[in-house]
Amino acid sequence: xxxxxxxxxxxxxxxxxxxxxxxxxxxxxxxxxxxxxxxxxxxxxxxxxxxxxxxxxxxxxxxxxxxxxxxxxxxxxxxxxxxxxxxxxxxxxxxxxxxxxxxxxxxxxxxxxxxxxxxxxxxxxxxxxxxxxxxxxxxxxxxxxxxxxxxxxxxxxxxxxxxxxxxxxxxxxxxxxxxxxxxxxxxxxxxxxxxxxxxxxxxxxxxxxxxxxxxxxxxxxxxxxxxxxxxxxxxxxxxxxxxxxxxxxxxxxxxxxxxxxxxx
Amino acid sequence: xxxxxxxxxxxxxxxxxxxxxxxxxxxxxxxxxxxxxxxxxxxxxxxxxxxxxxxxxxxxxxxxxxxxxxxxxxxxxxxxxxxxxxxxxxxxxxxxxxxxxxxxxxxxxxxxxxxxxxxxxxxxxxxxxxxxxxxxxxxxxxxxxxxxxxxxxxxxxxxxxxxxxxxxxxxxxxxxxxxxxxxxxxxxxxxxxxxxxxxxxxxxxxxxxxxxxxxxxxxxxxxxxxxxxxxxxxxxxxxxxxxxxxxxxxxxxxxxxxxxxxxxxxxxxxx
Numbered sequence: 001x002x003x004x005x006x007x008x009x010x011x012x013x014x015x016x017x018x019x020x021x022x023x024x025x026x027x028x029x030x031x032x033x034x035x036x037x038x039x040x041x042x043x044x045x046x047x048x049x050x051x052x053x054x055x056x057x058x059x060x061x062x063x064x065x066x067x068x069x070x071x072x073x074x075x076x077x078x079x080x081x082x083x084x085x086x087x088x089x090x091x092x093x094x095x096x097x098x099x100x101x102x103x104x105x106x107x108x109x110x111x112x113x114x115x116x117x118x119x120x121x122x123x124x125x126x127x128x129x130x131x132x133x134x135x136x137x138x139x140x141x142x143x144x145x146x147x148x149x150x151x152x153x154x155x156x157x158x159x160x161x162x163x164x165x166x167x168x169x170x171x172x173x174x175x176x177x178x179x180x181x182x183x184x185x186x187x188x189x190x191x192x193x194x195x196x197x198x199x200x201x202x203x204x205x206x207x208x209x210x211x212x213x214x215x216x217x218x219x220x221x222x223x224x225x226x227x228x229x230x231x232x233x234x235x236x237x238x239x240x241x242x243x244x245x246x247x248x249x250x251x252x253x254x255x256x257x258x259x260x261x262x263x264x
Numbered sequence: 265x266x267x268x269x270x271x272x273x274x275x276x277x278x279x280x281x282x283x284x285x286x287x288x289x290x291x292x293x294x295x296x297x298x299x300x301x302x303x304x305x306x307x308x309x310x311x312x313x314x315x316x317x318x319x320x321x322x323x324x325x326x327x328x329x330x331x332x333x334x335x336x337x338x339x340x341x342x343x344x345x346x347x348x349x350x351x352x353x354x355x356x357x358x359x360x361x362x363x364x365x366x367x368x369x370x371x372x373x374x375x376x377x378x379x380x381x382x383x384x385x386x387x388x389x390x391x392x393x394x395x396x397x398x399x400x401x402x403x404x405x406x407x408x409x410x411x412x413x414x415x416x417x418x419x420x421x422x423x424x425x426x427x428x429x430x431x432x433x434x435x436x437x438x439x440x441x442x443x444x445x446x447x448x449x450x451x452x453x454x455x456x457x458x459x460x461x462x463x464x465x466x467x468x469x470x471x472x473x474x475x476x477x478x479x480x481x482x483x484x485x486x487x488x489x490x491x492x493x494x495x496x497x498x499x500x501x502x503x504x505x506x507x508x509x510x511x512x513x514x515x516x517x518x519x520x521x522x523x524x525x526x527x528x529x530x531x532x533x534x535x
Contacts (some may be wrong), residue, residue, distance in 0.1 A: 026444045033451045036468075037459075044463040044496075045318040052317050172292060175299040182306040192310050196317040 005099065006107040013078070013111025024119060031068055031123045032130065038064045039131045053195050059222040062134040063193050065127050066221060067214050070149055071190060072116045072123060074156045074213065078109025082164040083173060091259065102161060102252050109157055137223050144230045148217035151237040155212045158244035159184065165248065168255030189215035195224060209244065212237040271374065278378040286384050293384060300387045304394055307333065311458070322463050322496040327401035329459070331490070334391070334398035335414075336457045336482035339421025341391040347426040349379045354436035362530070372527055373430075373520070402490060410489060416509040421481035423512030425453070427519035428476055434519070437526035453478050462496030480511045 038061060046057040082105055085091040094101050127133060136142035163177045185191055187210040194205050194215040205211060216233050219225040225233050286293050308330065315326035324332070353376060356362045365372040404410060432449060435442055452472065461469055461483045472479045487495060488505025 026447050029444050030447050030451065033448060034455070037455055040463050040465075041321070041459055044322045044459075045314065048320050048322060049318040172295060175292075175295040179299050179302040182302055186306045186309055192313045197313050198316050 006103060009104055010107040010111035010114065013108040014114045017112050017115035027072060028119055028123045028126065031072075032126050034068055035065055035127045035130050038068075055193070055195060055222070055224065058132060058134055059224075060193060061131055063189075063218045063222050065131060065133050066218055067190050069120050069123055069127070070152070070214070070217065072119050073113050073149070073153060076109055076112045076116050077160050078112050079105055079157065079160040079164040081105060081108070082161070083167045083177075086164075086167040087171060095256070095260070102249060105161065106157060113153065134222065136221060137226075141220065141223065141226070141230075144234065145217050145221040148220050148234055148237060151234065151241050152213045152217055154241040155209065155237065155244055158241070158248040159213075161248045162244070162251055165251045165255050168258055184210050184213070187211070188213040189218065193218070195219070209240040212240045271370070274370065274374075275378060278380070281380055282383050285380075285382055289382060292382060293386065296382075296384070297386045297390070300390045304337065304390055307458075308394075322460050323492075324460050327398070328486070328490060331398040331402045331404075332460065332482050332486050333458055334395040335417060335486055336421070336478075338388075338391040338395045339418050339481045340425055340453075341387040342418055343422035343425035343429070345383070345385045345388045346422070347377055347429065348383060349376055349381065350426065350429050350433050352376075352379070353433035354442075357436045357530070358440060366527075366531060373523060404489065413485060413489060413505055417481070417485035417505060420508030420510070420512030421485075423516040424477055424481055424508075427512070427515035428453070428478075430516075430519040430523055434523045434526040437530045449476060452476060457482055460495060462498050477511050477515065480508045484508065 042057060042060055042064070046060075051057070082091070082101070085094060091101075094104075124133070136145060159180070163173070163180055166176070167173050187205050187208055189205075189211065190213075194202060194211060197205050206215065216225075216237050220230055220233060311329055311333065312326065315321065315329060319325065321329055353362065365375045368375060399406075428449065432442075432446055435445075453476075456464070456468070456472060457478050461472060461479050464472070469479075472483075484500075485505035485508055487493070487500045488503055491502070493500055493502040
């Protein structure tokens, strides 16, 4: 694998994204309303019922606001391009190129994500005007959080990639993709922190791979996971990233062969 | 009279075609039905998780918040079923496709709303089932009055929804891109209506009650149906829910006049 070529793909994707300025404003602007909503709803819940699961209000708000911000990264969905290229048939030309398509898409997504990361700063600044967000407890905890988001990104990417690869078998993928998105956002802790799921169900959702996307980094950030548990959490995330990654490449291999055989 | 019959025939033909596409794309129909079930299911699941941990939200318990959601969703899907394609107007204006609605002898808005597509009442069916369940959970008394109020909220709510969509679509005759505004309105409609109005600050309450009156789609009818005349520290008129159809008709009428001005302007500069 020629690393320089792939890094170049990432760089190109980064500068390509910079041309869509209005979308950036929409993204960042949308954060304001949702941050306000988080603040109002969870303040009302805590006011009427007191602290639950030993997590104070400011931690829950921090968790959910940061979930919105890292959502800017996760929602890039660079694998989308695969669906389009299979639909149009131009994937056949990609097969002739001397590159690995899944890795190309991965680095393209990394580049787009690099641009999304830049949006986090103004979005965070806007959020801070509305609500208090806790600072990380230590530099080490923050470093672990960043590492955890990076692994979460890989898990999320390969999930998107697997969804996009299904297009080899059926074109009507959009509805299925959205369904998976809704389920993922609920089970990953993007809309409700996983520590609020009731009893046995909580054990189940925390053990599912979706937890590696939002719940793992955010639990580290707010300090619900600390000390040795941080290493454990990261290890489990890396495991899921490896599992999803291998499944994704395997699925791609099978789909690719299908196209080649049908192409004669 | 003959004109009205022409509209009636065209509309019937539109739904016949929709039905035929449904027969042709059966698998698609089931995928979208499954999609709707998952979408509604995950929204309800989120409310369930939150409210099984925290017992109430500003005095609203889980069945009541669920009822609020179901009432909104029913009006929203009613609007989507009949008026969904109004959302395509900005795109069609930008691409120059809108012109063909102006050269045909039927009302342009009527033509916008009867564009062929895969438009099926699958989500409306899900919404009605969900609402029936929510009504049972809150022990709603089904009387002539409560049924009338629910129907009024449903139709009035659909008109509010449609009126606001129409007004936004009409802006495209003047402004080319306004994605941010559309996003804000969509968020106010879909996210903010999930929770009782009483949790918001004064400015947001005013917007949702008077400016973009989404509160009349679910919150106000729900306070009337659930006898919440005092909610989260605010006095609520015990029969305010009856106003939903009025608000809907007024909003739709206003939006339609605005639309007419937009179409006239478009014709003026286009030729």
